[in-house]
Amino acid sequence: MKKTLIKLGLLLGATMVSLVIAELAMARWRPQSGAPGETKLGQWGNQVHQASETAGLLYELRPGAERSYTPPRQGGKEIPIHINQYGMRGPDFPFEKGKFRRVAVLGDSTTFGYGVQDDESYAAVLERMLNNRDQPNRYQTLNFGVAGYSTKEEAVVLERKALAFEPDAVIIGYNLNDPDAEHAKEPLYNHFAEPAWWRYFHLTRYVTEKLRQRRIDRLADGNPVRYWHTPGRDNWAQVEDGFARIAEISSLHELPVLVVIFTAGAPRKDPELYDLKDLHAQVAAEARKNGFDVLDLSPVFSALQAEGKKTQLPHQHPNVLGQHASADAIARRLLGQGGPFGSR
Numbered sequence: 001m002k003k004t005l006i007k008l009g010l011l012l013g014a015t016m017v018s019l020v021i022a023e024l025a026m027a028r029w030r031p032q033s034g035a036p037g038e039t040k041l042g043q044w045g046n047q048v049h050q051a052s053e054t055a056g057l058l059y060e061l062r063p064g065a066e067r068s069y070t071p072p073r074q075g076g077k078e079i080p081i082h083i084n085q086y087g088m089r090g091p092d093f094p095f096e097k098g099k100f101r102r103v104a105v106l107g108d109s110t111t112f113g114y115g116v117q118d119d120e121s122y123a124a125v126l127e128r129m130l131n132n133r134d135q136p137n138r139y140q141t142l143n144f145g146v147a148g149y150s151t152k153e154e155a156v157v158l159e160r161k162a163l164a165f166e167p168d169a170v171i172i173g174y175n176l177n178d179p180d181a182e183h184a185k186e187p188l189y190n191h192f193a194e195p196a197w198w199r200y201f202h203l204t205r206y207v208t209e210k211l212r213q214r215r216i217d218r219l220a221d222g223n224p225v226r227y228w229h230t231p232g233r234d235n236w237a238q239v240e241d242g243f244a245r246i247a248e249i250s251s252l253h254e255l256p257v258l259v260v261i262f263t264a265g266a267p268r269k270d271p272e273l274y275d276l277k278d279l280h281a282q283v284a285a286e287a288r289k290n291g292f293d294v295l296d297l298s299p300v301f302s303a304l305q306a307e308g309k310k311t312q313l314p315h316q317h318p319n320v321l322g323q324h325a326s327a328d329a330i331a332r333r334l335l336g337q338g339g340p341f342g343s344r
Contacts, residue, residue, distance in 0.1 A: 022203050032205040034184075036195035048081055049146075051192055056156035059192040061146055063087040071115045072315060082118055087161075089143045090118055097166050100140040101341065103130075103334070104162040106154040107173025110262055111145025113323065115313045120320050121145070122173075125327035134335055142167065148188045150178045151242025159249050169340040170250060170257045171330065172292075174283055176264040176276060179228035179235040184212060225264055229279050240286060247290035256340040259287040260330060261296045262318070274298055293333070300329050 026032065047067045052060040065083040070076055084092045089112055105111055105123040113121025123143040130139040142165055144157050154172060162170070183189040198204035213222075219233075220226035228235040250257045261280050277298065284294040301311050304325060311322035318326060336342045 019203065026202040026206060030202070030206070032202045032209070034190070034199060034205050034209075035202075036199050048083060049188060049192075054156065054160050056160070057153055059146075059148075059188060061087045061089065071313070074115060074313060074315075079115065079117060086165075089113060089121065089145065090124060093140065095165070100138050101130075101169075102165055102167045103127075103139065103141045103169050103171060104158065104165065104167035105141055105143050105145060105171045105173065106149075106157055106162070107145040107171075108149045108175055108178065109145070109147035110175055110317055111143065111173035112147055113143070113145070114147060114317045115315065116318075116320055116323055120323055122318070122323040122326040122330065123171075125324050126330055129327055129331040130334065130341070133331060134341060137341070145173065148183075148186050150180070150238060151246070152181075152238050155242045155245035155249065158246055163249070163253065167255060169334065170246075170255050172246070172257065172259045172287075174259055174261045174287075176225045176262075176279060176283075177228065179239045180224075181235045181238045182212065184209070225276060225279065229282055239283070243286055243290045243292070247292070251291070257290075257292040258330070258333060258340075259283070259292045259294050260326070261294065261298070262326070263298045263301050264316075274302065293339075295329060295333050297326055297329060300325050 048062055048065045048069075049059050050062040052058060054060065061083045063083060063085050066081065068078045068080045070078050081089065082091065084090055086095075103126070105126070111121070111123060113123070118124060121143060123141045123145065127139055127141040130137075130141075142162065144154075144162055146153070146157075149157070151172070151174070158170060180186070183193070198208050216222055216224050216227040219230050230236055246257060249255075261283055263274070264276055280296050280298060284296060287294050301322065304311050304321065309321060311318060311325060313319045333339050334341050
């Protein structure tokens with residue numbers, strides 16, 4: 001028994017020494033990114049966002065923040081941001097609804113309007129279009145978009161924030177990275193979250209990333225977007241649970257919900273050549289199962305691409321034209337026959 005314990009002790013000691021040597025070697029010759037405190041958010045991240053006290057939200061926009069930031073690969077162009085008194089992007093406004101028809105717009109960085117001015121986001125453009133096309137009715141769109149949010153957080157935003165403003169309709173801006181529950185590359189999440197123990201070591205960060213990549217290779221031939229949408233796994237389950245919760249809330253308050261699906265990557269001139277259209281169909285089916293209306297924007301972006309018009313910024317968020325085209329398609333759906341503000 002004593003010899004066995006000695007052998008186990010020696011083995012454990014040798015293992016610990018080997019791990020220390022491996023960690024030091026990796027730190028010296030193959031350092032791994034993603035260490036706690038490493039994420040640098042700059043003005044856009046640190047001064048526009050804050051830790052959230054709302055249960056279910058890790059972070060949120062900072063009410064009253066007013067900053068400028070320079071998005072990558074946009075020629076050094078500065079983009080001003082105004083966060084209103086309620087923590088939404090856009091101008092301040094009275095809390096009382098009055099005679100306005102209000103549309104709550106939930107989403108991530110695309111809905112927020114990353115890379116464009118406050119009044120160029122599709123939520124802001126939509127407000128102007130609705131007011132111009134449906135006079136004498138008056139509309140307000142409330143931009144609840146926050147970078148990195150998914151349907152999980154959007155359900156919380158609807159329940160804990162948006163309902164207080166008495167919306168008449170809800171829009172969910174869906175991007176194909178929404179199911180990413182692992183947040184491996186999400187800077188805001190990694191900045192505000194309590195770091196997992198393995199993030200403190202180069203070796204464990206390396207192993208964790210390799211295992212993640214192996215799962216992506218095995219389940220989705222190396223395509224992370226398809227991996228996130230793999231049925232039966234935590235990533236896609238996050239979308240199912242988020243939609244189900246939004247359906248429960250919207251049904252209770254008799255709110256129509258429109259899910260707007262944005263394209264991933266550069267749009268194709270021929271929508272039939274878009275290699276992720278089956279994922280759009282998967283999202284649309286899940287949305288309709290929960291009683292939501294669906295607007296797939298891939299034909300809209302493909303038509304503009306066929307005309308030689310660019311709809312995306314270098315970091316793949318919609319540019320001014322892309323935001324405008326999105327707003328136009330949404331306005332048509334909302335005001336069209338069967339829409340929440342159209343004829344029935």
